[in-house]
Amino acid sequence: MNILIKNARLMNEGDPVDFYIRDGRISKPFDEPCDRTYDVGGAALFPGLIDAHCHLRDPGYEYKEDIESGTKSAAKGGYTSVCPMPNTNPVCDNAAVVSSIVSKSKQVGSANVFPIGAASKGLNSKELAEIGLMKDAGIVAVSNDGLPVETSDLMRKVMEYAGAFDLIVMDHCEDKSISEGAMNEGALSTRMGLRGIPTLAENIMIGRDIQIAEYLGLPVHVCHVSNRAGIQLIRDAKARGVKVTAETCPHYFSLTEEACEGFDTNAKMSPPLRAEDDRQAVIEGLADGTIDIIVTDHAPHHQDDKQIEFSLALNGIVGFETAFSLGYTHLVRTGRLSLKHLVECMAKRPSDILKLGRGTLDIGAPADITCFDLENAYVFDKDKMLSKARNTPFHGHELFGKCVLTITGGRTTYEELR
Amino acid sequence: MTLRSKDLLGINEMTAEEITEILDTAEMMKRVLTSGNKKTSHLQGKSVITLFYENSTRTRLSFELASKYMGSASANISTSGSSVNKGESLLDTVRTIDMMATDIIIMRHNQSGAPHFIAPFLKASVVNAGDGMNEHPTQALLDMFTMRERFGTLEGLKVAICGDIYHSRVARSNTLGLTKLGAKVFLYGPPTMLPIGIKEMGCTVAKSLDEAVEGADAVMGLRVQLERQSKSLFPSVAEYSKYFSILPDTLARAKPTAIIMHPGPCNHGVELPTVVYESPQSLINEQVTNGVAVRMAVLYLLIARRNQQ
Numbered sequence: 001m002n003i004l005i006k007n008a009r010l011m012n013e014g015d016p017v018d019f020y021i022r023d024g025r026i027s028k029p030f031d032e033p034c035d036r037t038y039d040v041g042g043a044a045l046f047p048g049l050i051d052a053h054c055h056l057r058d059p060g061y062e063y064k065e066d067i068e069s070g071t072k073s074a075a076k077g078g079y080t081s082v083c084p085m086p087n088t089n090p091v092c093d094n095a096a097v098v099s100s101i102v103s104k105s106k107q108v109g110s111a112n113v114f115p116i117g118a119a120s121k122g123l124n125s126k127e128l129a130e131i132g133l134m135k136d137a138g139i140v141a142v143s144n145d146g147l148p149v150e151t152s153d154l155m156r157k158v159m160e161y162a163g164a165f166d167l168i169v170m171d172h173c174e175d176k177s178i179s180e181g182a183m184n185e186g187a188l189s190t191r192m193g194l195r196g197i198p199t200l201a202e203n204i205m206i207g208r209d210i211q212i213a214e215y216l217g218l219p220v221h222v223c224h225v226s227n228r229a230g231i232q233l234i235r236d237a238k239a240r241g242v243k244v245t246a247e248t249c250p251h252y253f254s255l256t257e258e259a260c261e262g263f264d265t266n267a268k269m270s271p272p273l274r275a276e277d278d279r280q281a282v283i284e285g286l287a288d289g290t291i292d293i294i295v296t297d298h299a300p301h302h303q304d305d306k307q308i309e310f311s312l313a314l315n316g317i318v319g320f321e322t323a324f325s326l327g328y329t330h331l332v333r334t335g336r337l338s339l340k341h342l343v344e345c346m347a348k349r350p351s352d353i354l355k356l357g358r359g360t361l362d363i364g365a366p367a368d369i370t371c372f373d374l375e376n377a378y379v380f381d382k383d384k385m386l387s388k389a390r391n392t393p394f395h396g397h398e399l400f401g402k403c404v405l406t407i408t409g410g411r412t413t414y415e416e417l418r
Numbered sequence: 419m420t421l422r423s424k425d426l427l428g429i430n431e432m433t434a435e436e437i438t439e440i441l442d443t444a445e446m447m448k449r450v451l452t453s454g455n456k457k458t459s460h461l462q463g464k465s466v467i468t469l470f471y472e473n474s475t476r477t478r479l480s481f482e483l484a485s486k487y488m489g490s491a492s493a494n495i496s497t498s499g500s501s502v503n504k505g506e507s508l509l510d511t512v513r514t515i516d517m518m519a520t521d522i523i524i525m526r527h528n529q530s531g532a533p534h535f536i537a538p539f540l541k542a543s544v545v546n547a548g549d550g551m552n553e554h555p556t557q558a559l560l561d562m563f564t565m566r567e568r569f570g571t572l573e574g575l576k577v578a579i580c581g582d583i584y585h586s587r588v589a590r591s592n593t594l595g596l597t598k599l600g601a602k603v604f605l606y607g608p609p610t611m612l613p614i615g616i617k618e619m620g621c622t623v624a625k626s627l628d629e630a631v632e633g634a635d636a637v638m639g640l641r642v643q644l645e646r647q648s649k650s651l652f653p654s655v656a657e658y659s660k661y662f663s664i665l666p667d668t669l670a671r672a673k674p675t676a677i678i679m680h681p682g683p684c685n686h687g688v689e690l691p692t693v694v695y696e697s698p699q700s701l702i703n704e705q706v707t708n709g710v711a712v713r714m715a716v717l718y719l720l721i722a723r724r725n726q727q
Contacts, residue, residue: 190613191615311530
């Protein structure tokens with residue numbers, strides 16, 4: 001199948017050009033007739049976005065989201081590849097579950113799905129999962145995500161063992177013994193009478209992981225870093241050559257703990273939204289490269305899990321359909337990050353960390369591309385999301401950078417052209 | 419003057435003027451309460467429901483009596499005898515109460531923010547009778563009423579609040595309210611019971627019990643909430659009593675006119691010894707009476723607002 005995209009501004013630079021796709025790959029210009037032609041009217045064309053950290057809730061929690069709805073939501077946000085965390089039911093801790101996710105994605109998915117395997121069986125933090133067999137089935141990394149590996153001993157073994165299969169360990173850094181709480185610990189949590197989660201809970205584990213990685217000379221990836229001191233730990237480690245990479249999420253650079261005011265459960269997540277100084281530190285960390293990538297941590301939840309008392313509500317927010325807009329609005333338009341840098345954080349670098357071989361517009365590369373209207377503001381409406389879930393704190397926010405076209409492997413997965 | 423909100427969720431949400439309005443109204447209500455005939459008709463034809471997810475003696479009874487003295491239809495639901503025990507969600511429970519033409523729902527809940535969560539879904543006015551560790555606004559109102567009645571004003575008073583600040587919704591509501599009305603609040607307790615950032619609520623965190631009590635007009639003990647101790651915050655009751663209890667020697671540092679307060683129930687010998695509890699300076703029992711008057715005022719003003727809408 002041949003596709004022609006007319007009037008696209010590659011990386012939003014230069015004059016609008018025609019962009020060719022042949023048989024699922026980015027192509028040189030050709031004269032043959034095209035099966036599809038899109039005129040994107042000067043919209044910016046980027047490599048398809050790659051989300052290294054999300055939750056599709058499939059199998060097991062399809063009432064929250066499933067592979068079909070989740071990847072449709074991803075495509076609407078400009079994503080062409082997503083990496084779901086293993087906290088499904090059954091847990092993605094063996095090759096059979098990995099294979100079922102991969103095959104279902106090929107049948108009903110609107111994005112490439114590269115699963116992340118559990119680091120330990122059943123996420124139990126006791127025994128190593130079958131990491132090698134899962135790699136053969138298609139995983140691109142291992143993680144215990146929200147149930148982080150508790151003991152330093154097992155974390156060491158996970159890094160060592162995964163290293164043999166050239167897989168990176170992604171760690172949700174949280175010392176659960178000190179993190180029993182509902183929001184960031186500080187004056188606001190004190191005033192609201194909510195138990196606080198100190199930045200300490202995150203940073204103790206970041207420090208531990210860095211120490212283990214440094215000792216072993218192996219890589220580790222720090223998930224969703226949210227606070228200044230944690231970012232500094234990573235910055236210092238990188239400076240002395242530790243193979244540590246790090247991610248953050250759009251909510252950590254676009255919101256603060258103030259969003260919890262009024263006990264809004266759509267501002268409840270883990271790690272929690274932090275203080276304004278931490279938000280600034282996240283932006284600084286992105287700008288200087290301490291934080292390598294931006295992920296969504298797309299965490300769909302049913303209304304019944306969110307429309308309850310604050311401390312009882314589940315953690316997490318959806319993210320696919322706001323991620324790029326938040327980056328463009330709060331980082332690029334404010335002059336804190338170049339557009340090129342933002343797109344790198346959301347495509348090329350996640351691909352590099354997970355060794356996906358994507359995230360470029362090179363001739364011959366898989367035709368994973370997305371186009372964004374960067375000119376016009378829009379008001380984000382949660383009820384227009386393609387996700388099954390509605391748990392977003394961004395409803396009603398005026399944003400810039402709206403996806404108008406997404407093509408994944410030469411297949412149109414989202415289109416909203418006038 | 420009318421209250422701005424249909425609900426009374428917390429002192430945090432209230433202005434100094436609203437607090438003063440309630441205290442002024444409570445003065446009138448106290449005269450009713452202490453007269454021979456306690457019956458008024460302010461709540462006639464109205465319904466008031468108390469919904470308590472936690473135990474209570476004073477708050478619950480004072481709300482019930484307040485509503486009855488003022489002529490309302492009232493009923494109470496406790497979690498043990500209701501569908502809450504069958505697993506009904508909070509929202510479904512309060513919507514059910516709301517749909518019975520209820521005017522005011524008075525709720526105590528163990529989760530901070532529970533009343534803030536339900537209020538937007540309901541036609542009824544919601545009164546927070548204590549939510550988790552967040553607020554206990556009517557307790558603070560009755561405490562402020564008690565102090566104002568004794569001293570004439572709250573402006574410039576020094577109030578020491580001592581004990582388990584971390585778990586105390588009473589401390590939070592009082593700190594917010596007293597500060598709004600110009601009093602100086604000093605907090606003291608074991609460091610493990612002093613939550614981070616509390617001074618940003620406008621109070622002073624004292625370095626010692628003596629510093630907190632020195633020259634105070636009012637000294638308030640807080641109950642050590644043994645049921646809320648999720649983690650070890652102090653080693654033993656014996657040690658707490660020795661270092662953190664409000665003893666007569668400490669009290670001697672307060673002004674001679676100082677009053678002793680406690681929201682109750684009191685662990686005698688822990689927060690303060692019986693000799694202090696029962697001393698002439700103690701207004702702990704007077705607080706209970708004032709609690710009824712203040713709650714009458716709150717119900718009166720909320721119904722007045724509803725009648726205007």
